[in-house]
Amino acid sequence: MMRTSRMLVNLYARGLTAATLSCMVLLGTSMQASADETDAKRLLKAMSDYLVAQQAISFDYDAMLEVVTTDEQVLALASSGAVTLNRPDKIIATRSSGFADVEMVFDGKTLTLxxxxxxxxxxxxxxxxxxxxxxxxxxxxxPLPGADLLLTDPYETLMHDVVDVKDLGSGVIGGVECDYLAFRTEEVDWQIWIAQGEQPYPCRYVVTSKLIDGAPQYSIQIKDWKAGDEVAATDFTFMPPADAKKVDLKNLEGADELPKNFQTGEAQ
Structure with missing residues (x-):
């Protein structure tokens, strides 16, 4: 049996050498002392304002959902897909993995999976x-891929219950230089890398559970970002494929986050 969470990272600290751990302790002290909370909040707010201002958004993504077995083995489920959003009420999202190939279409009235x-x-x-x-x-x-980033006020949603904020400088994600920020709540730690420049879009978003043994994580890495006029015109009307069978949502198979051979248990 396995324990899992939708907002979930294994920090892999168990296998680190003593020398590496001592470096991490020293680095941690330095980072905490130099962290600029005000600047981090400003960068996150700028990203949020930019996202909300976009009438149309599209991107591809790679995601990783970690689960923890009862014998404390951390397993990672990988998937890829694409999202196209037209505010306020239209979206298409796909997710492909080794056990599922799902398309979700929403036209403001009807949800189709x-x-x-x-x-x-x-x-x-x-x-x-x-x-x-x-x-x-x-x-x-x-859940939608990266759902927190698609809301009408990502800043308010992301900052809810945050008790610690760090600006950790910069990093490079997929060849894009990003501002690197880290945040903590009582239940999760989360990190975000935001593209520098005129389009401060999220390049990578990682959420780590603090309530589940093994600290599993959910991460999404965004690529091929487009906004505004760059987004291709999209028809959000669903047309069923030939010979497709319609079923009740509760009976829809092949669309779950976990494969059938995974049995979920209670978080501990």
């Missing part, structure tokens, strides 16, 4: 905005 590999689809009326859709999908344990 298509299990491509099984040629099954389900539909449900969910009128409202993308933000309302995010809430509904979370209730069903079917």
């Amino acid at each position: 298509l299990s491509k590999n099984l040629n099954l689809y389900a539909q449900e009326e969910v009128p409202g905005t993308v933000e309302n859709l995010v809430d509904e999908l979370r209730k069903r344990d079917r």
